[in-house]
Amino acid sequence: MIELDAAEVTAWSPDPTGGPDRVVRLLGPVSLRLAERHVAVVGANGSGKSTLARLLNGLVLPSAGRVRVDGLDTVADGAAVRRRVGFVFTDPDAQIVMPTPVEDVALSLRRTVPDPREREARALAVLARYGLADRAHVSVHALSGGQRQLLALAAVLATEPAVLVCDEPTTLLDLRWRTHVDALLASLPQQVVAVTHDLEAAARADRVIVVDGGLVVADDEPGPALARYRALMGAAPPPHGVDRAGRAPAGSA
Numbered sequence: 695m696i697e698l699d700a701a702e703v704t705a706w707s708p709d710p711t712g713g714p715d716r717v718v719r720l721l722g723p724v725s726l727r728l729a730e731r732h733v734a735v736v737g738a739n740g741s742g743k744s745t746l747a748r749l750l751n752g753l754v755l756p757s758a759g760r761v762r763v764d765g766l767d768t769v770a771d772g773a774a775v776r777r778r779v780g781f782v783f784t785d786p787d788a789q790i791v792m793p794t795p796v797e798d799v800a801l802s803l804r805r806t807v808p809d810p811r812e813r814e815a816r817a818l819a820v821l822a823r824y825g826l827a828d829r830a831h832v833s834v835h836a837l838s839g840g841q842r843q844l845l846a847l848a849a850v851l852a853t854e855p856a857v858l859v860c861d862e863p864t865t866l867l868d869l870r871w872r873t874h875v876d877a878l879l880a881s882l883p884q885q886v887v888a889v890t891h892d893l894e895a896a897a898r899a900d901r902v903i904v905v906d907g908g909l910v911v912a913d914d915e916p917g918p919a920l921a922r923y924r925a926l927m928g929a930a931p932p933p934h935g936v937d938r939a940g941r942a943p944a945g946s947a
């Protein structure tokens with residue numbers, strides 16, 4: 695169970711008019727209890743989805759309020775929370791650090807499997823489970839984008855987290871790989887919280903959270919929540935001024 699109690703995230707941001715840095719609120723206050731197996735988080739660019747996702751495993755800490763996972767506080771019990779909550783980024787290259795897939799998965803297992811031979815065997819078994827057995831020893835640079843995302847997922851899942859948080863895991867993938875990764879996420883035994891712009895995938899979740907302007911503006915079953923999101927997107931033109939953090943869009947100087 696993931697619990698957010700009046701959680702807020704603030705950050706210091708430069709004042710675009712040249713004044714002193716100022717505190718901006720990126721998210722919250724947000725209070726949620728997430729127990730469903732598949733939770734989708736949708737919202738416009740810059741609405742606060744990634745900030746919400748990162749709160750769940752302690753990559754971002756609340757400036758106020760609390761975030762707990764199975765009773766563990768992300769501030770007080772950060773390491774335990776990170777062991778419990780796996781995180782997958784949009785871009786697998788942000789996550790893959792070793793030269794070959796087998797070494798990358800083995801790196802994830804370094805704490806739980808001390809013996810190097812056993813660790814390699816376990817890593818190979820994990821790669822086989824996710825369809826990457828024949829790519830185990832190639833350079834990670836020789837993998838396709840879809841295979842790299844699958845490797846990033848495999849390396850996180852190797853540690854058997856109780857919860858998997860994914861921040862737009864299929865945004866960079868073609869349709870075939872998106873379908874494959876979506877099916878894999880749907881088949882996992884763990885709780886999956888996925889930020890997504892893919893409304894078809896969100897429609898298959900048990901619950902959909904809609905974030906707008908750093909707040910949860912809808913939290914419901916997919917039908918009503920996505921209807922609210924579509925209405926919100928239809929109603930609001932893309933912003934042309936500064937974003938909530940006070941930054942002007944690229945090229946607008």
Ligand SMILES: Nc1ncnc2c1ncn2[C@@H]1O[C@H](COP(=O)(O)OP(=O)(O)OP(=O)(O)O)[C@@H](O)[C@H]1O
Nearest residue numbers: 705707720738739740741742743744745937938939
């Ligand atoms: N460290 C930071 N300092 C200042 N502003 C930040 C910081 N991190 C994020 N922001 C701003 O906070 C807002 C929310 O960012 P966030 O990345 O959570 O949005 P998002 O909904 O995930 O967007 P996208 O769909 O584009 O990835 C944005 O306006 C972003 O520019």
